[in-house]
Amino acid sequence: MDHASPQEVALQQLAAVPGVVGSLIFDAAGKVQASAFPAVFDSWGLAQLAAQLAADAFFQEWMAGDQGLLTLRFVDGQVALRSLGGAYALVFAGAQANEQLLSMSLAQLARRLQARPPPPVSPPPSAAAEGIPVLTPVRPPAAVQPASLPARPAAPPAAAPASPGPVGRLEDLAREELGERAEQALRILAAAGPRTKDQLRAISEVEKLVRLFISKRKAEELARRMRAVLEE
């Protein structure tokens, strides 16, 4: 776990969003960089899907830029795709998943990953030995030609990281502390206004929620950390 890549950590946090079944990140060449799907999902099939999407001209056009978002709704589920500037995040969620919460979580994931230096396209050989899932399509489509892809905005350099806003950091803290029970706290934080006063009030509400229904100790710790974020 200590050796998990930033992408994997981000996907694990995404998995805490209620309704999310699995997620993966693939690069412009269609190569899966990180995956957090349950074992029942065929990794080869997922890699194929990533390769086909990356090779699709319509997909590339639609997802161009850093803000590209595509949501596909089905009877029993939904797939959300988000551009990460040179890579894409794909999330598969149940039909009951909150679309807005999913979209916000994807935006947060994009901010977090784009604030880091772009990962190497090919992970080192030791990564697989350390247990990091590295999925590679067995038969990548011939149409995939990363060098000829239209110019795509590169991830911002590490020297000027795009720091997520305070609400995003508060949401991260809530997910980190509460895991799958973070849904209500995330709703409270998302509904908070942009002013510090509103956010402090939201923190108090989250503290009360956690103290009443989850754990008094965790409530104190979470509120302390959240207030520290606002004080920074």
Add this chain to the structure above:
Amino acid sequence: MQGIAYALAGLAIVVTGASVVLAARLRRGIVGGEVGQRWGLLTALLALFFLGCLLSPLGLWLQVPAEWLHLLLFAVLLLGALFIFAAIGIIRDALGFLKLTR
């Protein structure tokens, strides 16, 4: 007259027993926090209440002295009062959190 008393005791045993089962099931679903603690107290009180309901008709049947029966009766009443107190606390907290109080 005693038949009615036994019937009421039987009914109380059934209802309280069902309540104990429901409370214990819900206790497993509650994560924790203050509501979780209070619900644990409620479940324990319900279990004692159930025991009292079981012992009351038994005491009548075994012709336990009246003073002991009175003691049992008032103990059960006290448990009921504590139960209501704890339940009101949970309801007040939940309503307060949901901002449904005036």
